[in-house]
Amino acid sequence: MQAQLIALDWGTSSLRAYKLGPAGAVLEQRSLACGIMHLPIEPRDIAGIYCTNGFELAFDTACGDWLDAQPGLPVIACGMVGSAQGWSEAAYRNTPVDVASLGQALHCVRSLRGVDVHIVPGVIEQVGLPNVMRGEETQVVGVLQGLGTQVLIGLPGSHSKWVEVIEGRITHFDTFMTGELFAVLSKHSILGRTQQPCDQFQAEAFDRGVQVALSKDGQRGVLSTLFSARTLGLTAELSPDQQPDYLSGLLIGHELAGLPDHARHKPIILVGAAPLCARYQRALALCGFAHVSLAQEATERGLWQLAVAAGLTQPVTEA
């Protein structure tokens, strides 16, 4: 089937490339460890030119053969590739921002082979503490279709985002460093020393962590409850293989306790890796959030829709 668009989800540590066909159907996809902090360094010829630029090399590795086969294919990309440390900086758009309008604000960088790469700008909030996203705005576009006028979109990860959308506009968002904190505490703090990794999800320990975060003890904040991941081990209430999931539940519980009260009454959509979304879904239920659903393929759908909005491709192929 003829491709219509190349869509790149290009973050800090990885690069996912999608070849999309009519109506945005995924014809082929690839995942490379070529994030902007892990670019290739081996120079080679691209389009007859000796190339040392890591972004060009990664781009060519990700989709050079697709472009060889169909040289006219448009290319769209989102994520940290548009940051100050990326290929070319796509300036942030301020909140509140109509996400559909992002398609009119793509930032263009011309690759060595003469193909334009259209980069989706990130979003910045400058009311109160500043907050930024790159890539998540595209996922928001990808999940919004067919939803009500007010939703809260949760994007769990190293830096979880919670995005409030009202009538297609991102009005506010928060970032929680939950995933990264879990990783550095497990790897580098005293809490990791007594943890034992476990293949099986320790549901009871996870739930206990969530509940501690929601309890009166939890009101003292995560700096205080963290130590319980150690002391509950000392008192033999948590076994070493339960400690990682206890810590996971504790941190996710504190994240959810930090959501605004009105979040409780909004439909919530979770976007992200399935095992992580399952943890959040479980924790949200324990916190009493009622309307939670999961979104699939948010990134590739979002990139497709923004490319359509930008006129890079046609929403429906004519017969």
Added chain:
Amino acid sequence: MQAQLIALDWGTSSLRAYKLGPAGAVLEQRSLACGIMHLPIEPRDIAGIYCTNGFELAFDTACGDWLDAQPGLPVIACGMVGSAQGWSEAAYRNTPVDVASLGQALHCVRSLRGVDVHIVPGVIEQVGLPNVMRGEETQVVGVLQGLGTQVLIGLPGSHSKWVEVIEGRITHFDTFMTGELFAVLSKHSILGRTQQPCDQFQAEAFDRGVQVALSKDGQRGVLSTLFSARTLGLTAELSPDQQPDYLSGLLIGHELAGLPDHARHKPIILVGAAPLCARYQRALALCGFAHVSLAQEATERGLWQLAVAAGLTQPVTEA
């Protein structure tokens, strides 16, 4: 001057040895990098016996010559040396605990040279989330003399403790992993990447961090405000050399925000390293805590008083 007691403050990473004279005066002191996780490994003869035990080797390095000179000197020790990973486990005492009674509960381990080392037990709280301390109970003993009936003792550090004391009894305490979190985030997280260490204390950035923790944004919790240490750099509101002290103020502010309301009306005593106590004193003032003072030499005084209570030495030397 004749010594009366050897007092050891023996923690995870370091070992401080004090030779105390009449009325607990410090005659000599030493600091060794021989904490229980960093014991010597080179075997040698001690008291004519070939020794491979790291605790014995560290003990001999710390005060073997003092004992050679005065073989009958009593020895008291506090800290992680009495933990399950220590030289010999001194079982925890439960809260509420009269700190003066700890002198009657010393745990004894006989060293190779035949000298008894008397270890102060730690304290455990098992109401609600469990909490433990080892070493801080001795510092509490050291600062309590001459104070009112109700005080709150703050012991900032890797694992800050806040200890409520009523009429000489530890009634409750909390642990905040503030110092360790600051260290792992600075060294291993994305926040460290844009930080630039600075010799000079960045007061404005520190105060801003404290104020963010106390603000409406701070109520979402530290998982959320942490990201501002990055975004305020992106928006050029914090320079790289201001970021470490901003993060320090932010974490200390969240710790203080987690103290109970009644803490605001109690006399607060800070115990610990002077530069760190100065940060806490500054942050406490920003938080509106009124009665804050600093204690000196808490550990050596506490060890002295417990040794007196145990009958290991005399409170006042008779002429």
